Amino acid sequence: MHILVPVKRVVDYNVKVRVRSDGSGVDTNGLKMSLNPFDEVAVEQAVRLRQAGQASRVTVVGCGPAVAQDVLRTALAMGADAAILLDPGPGEGDAPALLEALSRLVQREGVDLVLCGKQAIDDDLGDLAPMLAALLDWPQAMSVNRLELIDAGLRVHCDGDLGLEQWRLPLPAVLGVDLRLCDPRAISLPNMMKAKKATITTLALAELAADQAARFRVTGCATPPARTAGVRVDGIAQLLDRLRGLPAFGA
Amino acid sequence: MTTLVIAEHDGTQLDPSTLNLLGAALQIGDPVHLLVLGQDCAVVAQAAAALAGVSQVLLAQHPQWALPSAETLALQIGVLMPDYDTLLAAHRVLHRGALPRAAARLQAAYLSDVVAIEAGPRFLRPLYAGSVLACVEAQADKTLLTLRPAGFAAATGTQLACPVVTLDSVSADSRSQLESRESIDSGRPDLSRARVVVAAGRGVGAREHMALVEQLADQLGAAVGASRAAVDAGFAPNAIQVGQTGKTVAPDVYFAFGISGAIQHLAGIKDAGVIVAVNKDPDAPIFSVADLGLVGDLFEVLPALSAGLPRAATGA
Numbered sequence: 001m002h003i004l005v006p007v008k009r010v011v012d013y014n015v016k017v018r019v020r021s022d023g024s025g026v027d028t029n030g031l032k033m034s035l036n037p038f039d040e041v042a043v044e045q046a047v048r049l050r051q052a053g054q055a056s057r058v059t060v061v062g063c064g065p066a067v068a069q070d071v072l073r074t075a076l077a078m079g080a081d082a083a084i085l086l087d088p089g090p091g092e093g094d095a096p097a098l099l100e101a102l103s104r105l106v107q108r109e110g111v112d113l114v115l116c117g118k119q120a121i122d123d124d125l126g127d128l129a130p131m132l133a134a135l136l137d138w139p140q141a142m143s144v145n146r147l148e149l150i151d152a153g154l155r156v157h158c159d160g161d162l163g164l165e166q167w168r169l170p171l172p173a174v175l176g177v178d179l180r181l182c183d184p185r186a187i188s189l190p191n192m193m194k195a196k197k198a199t200i201t202t203l204a205l206a207e208l209a210a211d212q213a214a215r216f217r218v219t220g221c222a223t224p225p226a227r228t229a230g231v232r233v234d235g236i237a238q239l240l241d242r243l244r245g246l247p248a249f250g251a
Numbered sequence: 252m253t254t255l256v257i258a259e260h261d262g263t264q265l266d267p268s269t270l271n272l273l274g275a276a277l278q279i280g281d282p283v284h285l286l287v288l289g290q291d292c293a294v295v296a297q298a299a300a301a302l303a304g305v306s307q308v309l310l311a312q313h314p315q316w317a318l319p320s321a322e323t324l325a326l327q328i329g330v331l332m333p334d335y336d337t338l339l340a341a342h343r344v345l346h347r348g349a350l351p352r353a354a355a356r357l358q359a360a361y362l363s364d365v366v367a368i369e370a371g372p373r374f375l376r377p378l379y380a381g382s383v384l385a386c387v388e389a390q391a392d393k394t395l396l397t398l399r400p401a402g403f404a405a406a407t408g409t410q411l412a413c414p415v416v417t418l419d420s421v422s423a424d425s426r427s428q429l430e431s432r433e434s435i436d437s438g439r440p441d442l443s444r445a446r447v448v449v450a451a452g453r454g455v456g457a458r459e460h461m462a463l464v465e466q467l468a469d470q471l472g473a474a475v476g477a478s479r480a481a482v483d484a485g486f487a488p489n490a491i492q493v494g495q496t497g498k499t500v501a502p503d504v505y506f507a508f509g510i511s512g513a514i515q516h517l518a519g520i521k522d523a524g525v526i527v528a529v530n531k532d533p534d535a536p537i538f539s540v541a542d543l544g545l546v547g548d549l550f551e552v553l554p555a556l557s558a559g560l561p562r563a564a565t566g567a
Binding site: 011013016017019026096099118119121122123124125126127130131132133134135139140141142143145155158159160161162163164165166167168169170178179180213214215216217218219220221222223224226227228229230231232233235236239240242243244246247248249250 | 489
């Protein structure tokens with residue numbers, strides 16, 4: 001079984017981002033960038049399946065300029081077998097073209113399972129897994145927090161609207177994984193050194209997918225009004241007093 | 252510019268959030284149609300037809316709509332969208348799987364977790380766990396949106412019932428099979444709509460200590476929530492996680508017991524009316540957003556609040 005894990009390079013989850021003063025977007029200049037935490041979990045799960053002999057190969061794929069190789073190297077150091085960087089060229093690489101390129105890659109590389117993070121922590125859209133599943137016409141599962149291979153398919157536990165759900169899916173399939181699925185391993189120094197020297201295949205995005213118009217555009221960004229700290233009360237009696245003064249508690 | 256709204260209901264009555272979704276749809280403009288999917292839910296469709304501003308109700312009844320897969324819902328959306336420009340649905344797990352799946356097939360724009368709509372229409376949605384608010388313009392022929400219902404004023408008023416059109420349901424995509432579902436019928440109000448939420452963090456220390464949190468919640472007629480740390484530690488089920496990757500809440504009062512207040516958690520509670528934080532760490536970030544903060548031991552505070560706050564009237 002060949003597993004493909006699409007990965008995204010995002011501002012590190014510990015970094016507080018700032019909106020540019022003209023509101024034109026988020027200033028990511030000079031900020032620490034990392035592998036999207038949800039994608040890191042997907043890589044970990046894929047590598048575990050391969051190490052357990054249930055998968056034969058794990059390929060990670062990212063999109064961006066040469067600098068985006070760093071997150072692919074993180075994935076290689078975690079144990080991925082191969083890494084592909086889709087180079088969008090001078091443009092930013094619009095999302096529809098990237099999706100199409102990924103679906104072509106899945107077919108070309110003989111992929112049986114795509115493990116995606118369920119969302120990227122920058123745009124919080126969570127659209128990649130369902131959209132890729134749609135283009136491939138494969139079944140999907142989102143918010144996967146447990147995964148086991150059963151005969152010719154998968155059994156997954158997902159967050160549902162009313163609680164945990166257990167689904168059975170045939171392969172091939174696309175999954176969007178939750179952080180809870182597994183804990184990413186710590187990367188050892190030798191593995192990191194090895195990953196630094198590993199070959200990353202670079203493909204022009206245009207080679208896999210034609211340019212397509214973006215389907216939406218961000219016209220501006222703002223910092224939402226921050227909540228301000230209220231009062232600190234001195235003790236339980238004072239807290240009760242304040243709470244009893246709230247309309248919710250009958251005041 | 253016709254907009255289709257997926258009605259929220261339990262099979263017998265419309266959920267109040269349907270009115271918020273309708274309010275949002277009317278902000279985009281007339282006409283607005285409501286889609287009622289369910290099993291034996293004609294009575295819901297009749298109620299929907301009487302909501303002012305709705306010009307047609309689409310009713311599809313089939314057992315598959317009781318617990319549909321995202322794949323099947325996406326197929327139904329795909330069949331309907333040729334007649335519509337915009338589709339609105341509540342931001343919840345099923346729709347977060349089905350709408351982008353349908354959008355990719357339709358080459359439509361998909362935006363999730365929209366919190367406000369401006370003229371244009373332009374859609375406001377949070378990025379970076381809510382630390383940035385983006386204004387987004389759709390550029391495709393069709394737009395599919397999940398909305399945070401609490402962000403929109405509820406539509407009001409009734410009308411002489413508009414037509415109810417019965418649809419054929421698509422054949423289910425039966426590749427994914429739901430094997431089982433954990434049903435947590437706690438008897439407490441739904442987390443995303445509760446007027447009071449009592450939430451616990453890692454600070455509760457153990458699963459059995461959740462009883463104290465639940466006791467206060469039941470006293471107040473409140474829902475129980477939890478931070479990711481509390482869920483990961485096994486103190487609370489996934490389904491009640493509040494935050495960037497969990498549920499978004501908008502209660503009048505939100506109690507945070509032993510929750511440090513990571514930005515990912517705060518993303519889920521920013522629409523709360525009053526945030527009450529109790530934490531023994533005076534430097535916990537939760538205090539920077541709390542309206543009422545108490546540095547103290549939650550094991551002393553919880554029983555004291557249970558004893559000292561009025562019991563909610565039943566049905567609150």
